[in-house]
Amino acid sequence: MISRINLGIILIMIPAVSSIVQAECPLDHLIIGCNRDGIEGTDDDRQLFVDSRQKYRDSGETEYANWFYPLHKSIFPSYSYRVGEPGLDAFQSTNPSAAYTYDPNRALAGEPEADYNIFIECVDMSEGIRAVHKDYPQFTIDTVGQSFSHSAIYHQRDDSHMHMSYQAVDGENLHWITFCLYDSLDDGDKYEPSEPFTIVFNTEPLTGDLVVDGIVDIADLMELSRYWLATDAGRKNDYYERADANRDGLVNLGDFALMASNWHVIP
Numbered sequence: 001m002i003s004r005i006n007l008g009i010i011l012i013m014i015p016a017v018s019s020i021v022q023a024e025c026p027l028d029h030l031i032i033g034c035n036r037d038g039i040e041g042t043d044d045d046r047q048l049f050v051d052s053r054q055k056y057r058d059s060g061e062t063e064y065a066n067w068f069y070p071l072h073k074s075i076f077p078s079y080s081y082r083v084g085e086p087g088l089d090a091f092q093s094t095n096p097s098a099a100y101t102y103d104p105n106r107a108l109a110g111e112p113e114a115d116y117n118i119f120i121e122c123v124d125m126s127e128g129i130r131a132v133h134k135d136y137p138q139f140t141i142d143t144v145g146q147s148f149s150h151s152a153i154y155h156q157r158d159d160s161h162m163h164m165s166y167q168a169v170d171g172e173n174l175h176w177i178t179f180c181l182y183d184s185l186d187d188g189d190k191y192e193p194s195e196p197f198t199i200v201f202n203t204e205p206l207t208g209d210l211v212v213d214g215i216v217d218i219a220d221l222m223e224l225s226r227y228w229l230a231t232d233a234g235r236k237n238d239y240y241e242r243a244d245a246n247r248d249g250l251v252n253l254g255d256f257a258l259m260a261s262n263w264h265v266i267p
């Protein structure tokens, strides 16, 4: 009798525990969604984006201390310096108890692979870094132009939560991977590609190095101009991909001055 009662409790508990585990994964995640401003009827309704509120959360002694992920020496002889975050997840509209991933205003409509097929494409990376998906289906991103379907993995597992291992040949130099999201379905109701977003490793880029590549030049100035006079910079948008260099919420002359101070500096 006791065991039957216990079994009943366990069966009831399984869905709740599962959703809690997903919500409480201790690693950082980038959350895939659309309609960044959360308001219907504006230009970004069909545009993809990643929410960055957890990005770099675990990168230093205190939350958000650094603008990079330190890579740690591993036992593996090749690409020895590694970190297992940030992962990826998606906004959803069905489980209100799943912490902040529940956001119906920003969730993609329909089912992954059937109604949308979100690819994550590497559009830039430093030499000597790669991203490895160790779980099934295994793959490695080590060349610009490579991509994988987040929606396929989501569909396969019935779970949007995934992680990759970021691996580099050293633990000191600036490394980066820049991704972009796009919807490969061509059904007339396609989502628009996201802005590029960059994950940085080992050391903080120069202030103003917005298109991260180790130097502050005209490409960075053009990037700053895209966000010029923007408000509401914060963790959700990674301070507009670091355009708000002094993290005061605004992209303005103060940030331009910081960029100018590093103009054409080669570290």
Ligand SMILES: [Ca+2]
Binding pocket: 208, 209, 210, 211, 212, 213, 214, 215, 216, 217, 219, 220
């Ligand atoms: Ca740059």
Ligand SMILES: [Ca+2]
Binding pocket: 243, 244, 245, 246, 247, 248, 249, 250, 251, 252, 254, 255
């Ligand atoms: Ca600012």
